[in-house]
Amino acid sequence: MELLSGADMIARFLQDEGVEYIYGYPGGAALHIYDALFRQDKVKHILVRHEQAATHAADGYARASGKPGTVLVTSGPGATNAVTGIATAYMDSIPMVVLCGQVMSHLIGDDAFQETDIIGVTRPIVKHSFSIRHPSEIPEVLKKAYYLASTGRPGPVVVDIPKDMTAPTERYEYVYPKKVKMRSYNPVTRGHTGQIKKAVELMLKAKRPVFYTGGGVVTGRACEGLTDLVKQLGFPITTTLMGIGAFPQSDDQCLGWLGMHGSYESNMAMHHADLVIAIGARFDDRVTNNTSKFCPTAKIVHVDIDPSSVSKTVRADVPIVGPAASVINEMISLVQGKEIAHPEALGEWWQKIDSWRDERRGKLYEPSEPGEALKPQEVIEAVCKITRGEAFVTTDVGQHQMFAAQYYHFDKPNRFITSGGLGTMGFGFPAAMGIKKSYPQDDVVCITGEGSFQMMMQELSTCKQYGIGVKIVNLNNGSLGMVRQWQDLNYKSRHAHSYMESLPDFQKLIEAYGFTAIKVERHEDLEPALERAFADNNELVFLDIYVDPREHVYPMQVPLGAMRDMLLSKTERT
């Protein structure tokens, strides 16, 4: 029997759980834990410069690896600074465990120094939370936290740890709990066979089917199965922003992604489909546009592990509650050896889809000429080319995010890392750090804008401390591009606070941290700059790329319209 203090139990548990990196920031209530981490060397702590960055870094790691990220912060401001990152992970169903220091138990409720009821503050944005009430519960509570975070529909779990629970003088028995059981939590392990049969019958009879798959396929590790199923049936597939890469985008069957700024052919196909097979997607308002006009002729099959996602915004004709991987596998075995009923109709459907593709081919944007400022779209295409489409790409939020999703082509899942649900500016750079730390051999590119980057640029210091060689592609248009776009469209171009006066000289700023920055002002400067930037995989390089500020993201769905109602450029609409 081993006796450990609460703090040592935490350090020991993290080792036993196989946690490699933990992102955090120390403070009074967390100091016993920090001391315990200091006295071991298996779990490596990465000191960020702001707790929000710790959550985004752990989140980035979780999205890339599929394993839960771990964060350690102190009480009060340490914990409240983490809130945006917790909400970001919650909205995108990302597994994460956040350990928060708390004031001593006897001070709770007294408005003690650095006291915040973080359980209360985070209640609507966590999958669950725990408060430690006795040091001896630490191993089991932590096991439950990791179990909850990573099973079923994943999500962040907060563990609040009053300082006296980790006191070095109090020692209790430590045993690593290999398993936990919770009577109130039993995530489904498979879908209803009868419902799956019904879905497959509809699929085999469909004339204009389309797969619409989301982040659940990625987090549910069902991408290979999905690819098999889609290939066997020969149906078109569109993914959500969160589902990008679940099916190879270079494949002809992939229509790209759908929704507000999704591809023309995706949105058209959804609108005209007679069967929509939704897997691990949640019919988000940025996908459906006006739900009353959504897919007017389609029957809807909806597979999701979370029953509350099914029929939440759009009623499913065939609801299936179950994990994507097992449902897809059952579908594959039911489809095998069967013929689709209307191959000629599917052929016509593909002709229709190809005609939509042809309509927009070569019309997506007007490339720049030598001597001119670059178009943001062509920058992304160039980044895709130099990284062979294989990089981990993180983004912040705004036009650059949409351009990155539209013009970088992903053939693998877990590679496009973006805050889809919450839309958190400042996410991209720390997320990239978290990925690079665990995938040092890969290219990790943060595509950002000067607005978003300034929200988390203090992390340059973290990159300096740990030698984290991410590439930062700053699409600098001198304004908050997406806000400006909406103001152009809806507010007669009154640009209320959407431009950034007094931008810093990014080159000097980056150099102050000892990194390389390259300014790219004209078309012809891009290629050499990219070559220089990507020459050394371990070097942080910042590309400050001046792009045309007048550019808008298209297609753009018309508010309150159907999927097919889109603006295609500043002068065309469907």
Place this chain on the structure above:
Amino acid sequence: MRHIISILMENEPGALSRVVGLFAQRNYNIETLNVAPTEDPTLSRLTVTTVGDDRVIEQITKHLNKLIDVVKLVDLTEGNHIERELMMVKVKALGAARDEVKRTADIFRAQIVDVTPSLYTVQITGDAGKLDAFLQAMAPVGILEVARTGVSGIARGDKVLSL
């Protein structure tokens, strides 16, 4: 439509706030709420009455089920059930009204549980409709204070909500 949802949940600190928070967070409506431990001290039973169309009620029960502290729940209004609420009312009881209050209480099978020279405290149980009717009957006399427990309920017949 009005629904009565009974929930068995872990008798843990914070469990109640998760349930109540869910209603606020998702813009659902709580009409009454009633909670106490069961014969098993690790479990609490919470009963909530809420109003919504089928789609909303489906979402409410799904989201409640998703809460980690919720072990099991039932929408009692889906089947035959018994609904009860307890109410204590302080009413003016002076002069002729003193007899009138007593008579009305008897009609409603309510009990007078406390007496002062000028008022009665009446205890009454029943479904929410009966309690409302009693309040209506007492209004002319003068209601001084009302304490209602909120609805509690249980299914009729063999159906049991337990682990």
